[in-house]
Amino acid sequence: MSLLLYLLRRLLQALPVILLIIVGSFLLIKLAPGDTVDALVGDMGGADPAFVARLRQEYGLDQPVLVQLWRYLVKLAQLDLGWSYVYEQPVTQVLASRLWVTLLLMLGALSSAFVVGVALGAFAARRAYSAADNIISTLGLVFYAMPSFFLALLLVLLFSVKLNWLPVGGIRDIGAFHTGWRLWLDIATHLLMPTLALSLIYLAFYMRLMRTSVLEVMDLDFVRTARAKGAGSSRLMFHHIMRNALLPVITLLGLQISTVLGGSVVIETIFSLPGLGQLAYTSVVKRDLNTLMGIIFLCSIIVVVVNILTDLVYAWLDPRIELK
Amino acid sequence: MTTAPILEIQDLRISLPPGGDRPYALEHLDLTVNPGEIVCLVGESGSGKSLAANAVMRLLPEPHVHVSAGRILLDGEDICAKSESEMRAIRGDRVAMIFQEPMTALNPQKTVGWQIDEVLRLHTDLDRKARRARALEILGDVHIPDPASAYNAYPHQISGGQRQRVMIAMALVLNPRLIIADEPTTALDVTTQKQILHLIKEMQRQHGTGILFITHDFGVVAEIADRIAVLRLGELVESGPAAQILNHPRHPYTQALIAAVPALTPPAHKDLSAAPVVLRAQGLAKTFAARGGLLSGRRQAVTAVRDLSFELRQGETLGVVGESGSGKTTVSRIVTRLLPPDRGEVVIGGRDLIHADRRQLRAMRRDIQMIFQDPMASLNPRKRVVDLIAQGPIVHGVPRAEAHARARELLSLVELSPAAAERYPHEFSGGQRQRIGIARAIAMQPKVIVADEPVSALDVSVQAQVLRLLADLRDRLNLSLLFVTHDLRVAAQLCDRIIVMQKGEIVETGPTAEVFADPRHNYTQALLASIPGRDWQPPKLTDAA
Numbered sequence: 001m002s003l004l005l006y007l008l009r010r011l012l013q014a015l016p017v018i019l020l021i022i023v024g025s026f027l028l029i030k031l032a033p034g035d036t037v038d039a040l041v042g043d044m045g046g047a048d049p050a051f052v053a054r055l056r057q058e059y060g061l062d063q064p065v066l067v068q069l070w071r072y073l074v075k076l077a078q079l080d081l082g083w084s085y086v087y088e089q090p091v092t093q094v095l096a097s098r099l100w101v102t103l104l105l106m107l108g109a110l111s112s113a114f115v116v117g118v119a120l121g122a123f124a125a126r127r128a129y130s131a132a133d134n135i136i137s138t139l140g141l142v143f144y145a146m147p148s149f150f151l152a153l154l155l156v157l158l159f160s161v162k163l164n165w166l167p168v169g170g171i172r173d174i175g176a177f178h179t180g181w182r183l184w185l186d187i188a189t190h191l192l193m194p195t196l197a198l199s200l201i202y203l204a205f206y207m208r209l210m211r212t213s214v215l216e217v218m219d220l221d222f223v224r225t226a227r228a229k230g231a232g233s234s235r236l237m238f239h240h241i242m243r244n245a246l247l248p249v250i251t252l253l254g255l256q257i258s259t260v261l262g263g264s265v266v267i268e269t270i271f272s273l274p275g276l277g278q279l280a281y282t283s284v285v286k287r288d289l290n291t292l293m294g295i296i297f298l299c300s301i302i303v304v305v306v307n308i309l310t311d312l313v314y315a316w317l318d319p320r321i322e323l324k
Numbered sequence: 325m326t327t328a329p330i331l332e333i334q335d336l337r338i339s340l341p342p343g344g345d346r347p348y349a350l351e352h353l354d355l356t357v358n359p360g361e362i363v364c365l366v367g368e369s370g371s372g373k374s375l376a377a378n379a380v381m382r383l384l385p386e387p388h389v390h391v392s393a394g395r396i397l398l399d400g401e402d403i404c405a406k407s408e409s410e411m412r413a414i415r416g417d418r419v420a421m422i423f424q425e426p427m428t429a430l431n432p433q434k435t436v437g438w439q440i441d442e443v444l445r446l447h448t449d450l451d452r453k454a455r456r457a458r459a460l461e462i463l464g465d466v467h468i469p470d471p472a473s474a475y476n477a478y479p480h481q482i483s484g485g486q487r488q489r490v491m492i493a494m495a496l497v498l499n500p501r502l503i504i505a506d507e508p509t510t511a512l513d514v515t516t517q518k519q520i521l522h523l524i525k526e527m528q529r530q531h532g533t534g535i536l537f538i539t540h541d542f543g544v545v546a547e548i549a550d551r552i553a554v555l556r557l558g559e560l561v562e563s564g565p566a567a568q569i570l571n572h573p574r575h576p577y578t579q580a581l582i583a584a585v586p587a588l589t590p591p592a593h594k595d596l597s598a599a600p601v602v603l604r605a606q607g608l609a610k611t612f613a614a615r616g617g618l619l620s621g622r623r624q625a626v627t628a629v630r631d632l633s634f635e636l637r638q639g640e641t642l643g644v645v646g647e648s649g650s651g652k653t654t655v656s657r658i659v660t661r662l663l664p665p666d667r668g669e670v671v672i673g674g675r676d677l678i679h680a681d682r683r684q685l686r687a688m689r690r691d692i693q694m695i696f697q698d699p700m701a702s703l704n705p706r707k708r709v710v711d712l713i714a715q716g717p718i719v720h721g722v723p724r725a726e727a728h729a730r731a732r733e734l735l736s737l738v739e740l741s742p743a744a745a746e747r748y749p750h751e752f753s754g755g756q757r758q759r760i761g762i763a764r765a766i767a768m769q770p771k772v773i774v775a776d777e778p779v780s781a782l783d784v785s786v787q788a789q790v791l792r793l794l795a796d797l798r799d800r801l802n803l804s805l806l807f808v809t810h811d812l813r814v815a816a817q818l819c820d821r822i823i824v825m826q827k828g829e830i831v832e833t834g835p836t837a838e839v840f841a842d843p844r845h846n847y848t849q850a851l852l853a854s855i856p857g858r859d860w861q862p863p864k865l866t867d868a869a
Binding site: 220221222224225226227228229230231232235239240243244317318319320 | 381383409412413414415416417420421423425428429430431432433434442443446447478480491494
C-alpha cells in the first residue's frame with residue numbers, strides 16, 4: 001500500500017518535470033533559425049513566396065511562438081503527438097515503428113554490459129593485482145578509450161568483410177521476407193554487432209566501478225565477521241560482498257539508461273538501423289518539430305520511469321533506504 | 325571436565341611486511357586459555373593484540389602479515405598446519421569471534437535471523453525449521469526481547485546493545501570451545517557495556533567456554549578477567565592471575581598503564597562561587613524536526629535538548645555527562661552556535677551569542693572555541709600545523725608573521741617540539757594531534773573552551789597526559805571548560821561540577837565530588853553503578869614513574 005502511494009507521489013512529482021522539459025525544448029527549437037517549411041522548400045529546390053506563406057499557414061507556423069506552444073500542449077494533454085510533415089504519418093506511428101529497434105539495441109547492450117561488467121569486475125577484484133586482473137583492466141581501458149564508431153567499423157571489418165559471418169547493416173534481410181521465428185533470428189543476427197559495439201564501451205565502466213566497489217566492501221567489518229563464521233570465498237562474494245558492492249553500479253546503470261537513447265545515434269547510423277537515435281538526427285536536420293518533440297517527450301518519460309525504478313532497486317538492495 | 329587448555333599459543337611470532345616500523349607485530353607470545361576461563365589480552369593501540377586474535381582465527385591479511393614462528397594449539401591441534409578448508413570448518417564452529425563495532429560487523433543487507441542461520445547452515449545438517457528454532461532459542465538466551473521480531477529485523481532496526489547481543493548469539497549458537505572477543509564493549513554506552521559484560525560472563529559460566537578477551541580498558545579487565553596478559557609493541561611484558569596483575573603489577577609498563585587509569589576520586593571541591601560567570605545558558609531547547617514528506621510521516625520529531633540552563637564560571641570545568649542520545653553533544657553544538665537552538669540564549673561577556681548578528685557573531689567567536697573528538701578528522705590534512713593554528717587569529721586580523729610566531733609558542737605550550745610547526749597532521753600520533761587541536765583552540769585566546777569527548781579516541785596513557793595538559797592550561801590561562809564526555813572516570817578526573825543528562829534534560833547537577841559520593845537521581849545511580857571495575861581501586865604505586 002505504501003509502495004503504491006509512493007509510486008503515485010513520484011509520478012505526480014514527475015509531471016511538472018516533464019512539462020518543463022517540453023516547454024524548454026520547444027522554445028529552444030524555436031530559437032534556432034529555420035522551420036519545417038524552410039527544410040521542405042529547400043528539398044524542393046525553392047518555391048514562390050505565396051506558396052511558402054500558404055504552407056506556413058497550413059502548418060500553423062505563422063502564429064506567434066507562444067500560441068504554437070499552447071496548441072502543442074493542449075494536443076499533448078490529449079496524448080496526441082501531432083503529425084509528421086516529413087514522414088506524412090502521425091508521429092505516434094513514426095515513433096512506434098522505430099522505438100522497438102532502439103529498445104532492443106539499448107536493453108541488449110546495457111544488460112549484457114551490466115552482467116558481464118559486474119562479473120568481470122568482481123572477478124578482477126577477487127584476484128586484485130594478479131595477471132588476470134591486469135589483463136581484464138587493460139582490455140577494459142582499451143574498449144573504454146576507443147570511440148564507438150571506430151570499434152563498430154573494426155567489428156564490421158572483421159565479422160562482415162573478412163569472415164562474412166554477419167550482415168553489415170540494417171535491421172532485417174529485406175529481400176528474404178522471413179516470418180515467425182526465422183524473422184526473429186534474422187533480426188537477432190542483424191542486432192548482434194551493434195549491440196556488441198555499444199556494450200563493450202559500457203562494459204568498461206561497470207567493470208571498473210564494480211572492481212573498486214568490491215575491493216572497498218571486501219575490507220568492511222561484516223565481511224570479516226562472515227569469514228570468522230567459516231564462510232568460504234565464493235559464499236562471501238555472492239552473499240556478502242556483491243550485493244553491497246552493487247549499489248554504486250546501480251546508480252551508474254540508472255544514469256546510463258537515460259543517456260543511451262542519445263548515445264546510440266552513432267551506432268544506429270553506422271549499422272543503418274531504423275532506430276530513435278537516427279530518427280532524432282534526421283528530424284533535427286529536416287526541422288520536423290512534431291517528431292522531434294515526440295522523441296523528447298518519450299525520452300523524458302523513459303528517464304523519469306528509469307529514475308523511479310532505480311530508486312526501487314536501491315531500496316530493495318539496501319534495507320536501510322526507506323522509500324518516502 | 326579435563327583441565328587440558330583449549331588454546332595454547334607457544335612462542336608465536338607474526339611478521340610484518342618489510343619497510344614497516346618494526347619487523348614483527350608480535351614476538352615470543354605465550355598464552356594459555358583453559359576451559360571456563362576469561363583471559364584478557366591488554367594493550368594500547370599498536371601492541372599487536374588484535375593481530376594475535378586474528379592469528380588464532382587464521383584471518384591475518386596473508387601473505388603480507390603472517391605467522392613466521394611458533395605454534396597455536398587448539399585442543400592440542402596446531403592451527404597453523406591446517407588447510408584452508410579445515411580452517412573454515414573450525415571458524416564459527418569451534419572458535420567464534422565477537423567484534424568491536426556491532427553496527428559494521430553485521431551485514432546491513434541481511435536480516436539478523438539470516439545471519440545467525442548462516443552459521444548453522446555452514447556447520448550443521450539441520451533443516452530449515454530446526455535452524456530457525458535454534459536461532460530463536462539462542463536469541464532468547466542472550467535476552468533479546470521478542471526474538472521472533474528480532475529474527476526478521478535488519479541490523480539498523482535494533483539498538484547498539486541489541487546488535488552486540490546478536491553478535492554474541494551468533495558466536496554462541498554452536499557452543500564453540502573458544503570465543504575471541506575483540507574490544508566487544510568499547511563502542512557501547514556504560515550501562516549497555518555493563519549488561520553485555522554480564523551476559524558474556526553468564527554465557528561463559530553456562531557453557532564452560534574459554535574466552536580470549538581483548539581490550540585496552542583496565543576497568544573492563546577488572547570486571548571480568550580471570551587471568552591477564554599485557555602486551556606492549558608486540559611483546560608480552562607480564563601475565564598472571566587477575567588479582568595479582570591488577571593490584572601488584574611488576575613490570576614498569578603495566579604499572580604505568582594502571583597508574584594512567586583515572587581514579588574514581590573527584591578532585592577536592594574548589595569554591596568558585598565568587599568567580600565571575602563567563603557563560604550563561606538560559607532555557608535552551610532543540611527539537612530535530614520530524615522527517616518524511618507529505619504522504620509519509622514516519623519518523624517522530626526528536627527532542628534533543630529541552631529547557632536547559634546552566635552557568636559556567638571563570639576557571640571552572642563543567643562536565644556534561646550522559647549516554648548516547650542524551651543530548652550532550654547537541655548542547656556543545658548549540659553553545660558554540662554551530663547548531664541554532666529553537667529557543668534560549670547563551671550569554672558570553674554580557675552579550676547573547678544566539679541572537680548576535682553576523683558581525684557581532686564573528687567577534688564573539690573568539691571567546692568560545694571548540695576541541696573535537698576525532699583530531700584526525702577535525703584537522704585539515706592538507707595544511708601545515710602552523711597554518712592550522714594561525715588560521716583563526718589571521719582571520720581575526722592578526723598579522724601573518726605575528727600569528728605564526730604565536731603558533732610556534734603555543735606548540736611548546738602544548739608540549740610539542742617547535743619543529744612540529746612545519747609538518748602535516750597525518751605525521752602525528754593521536755595524542756599529538758589532539759594537542760594540536762588544543763593549541764588551535766587556545767590560539768584565539770578564548771574565555772571558554774568547549775571540549776566534545778576530547779580524549780575518548782585516545783589510549784589510556786595518552787588520555788591521562790592530555791587530561792593533565794588540559795587541566796594545566798585551564799589553571800594557567802584561567803580558562804573555563806565545558807567538558808562533554810560519556811566516560812565518568814574522565815569526568816571525575818577533571819570536572820569541578822557536572823551535569824548529568826538523560827533524554828535532553830538535566831537530571832542532576834552539582835559538584836562532582838558530591839554527585840559521585842551521593843547520587844540522588846536513579847539515572848545517576850545507574851550510571852555510576854555501571855562504571856566497569858568500580859570496585860577495583862587502582863593501587864597507588866609508589867615506585868611508578
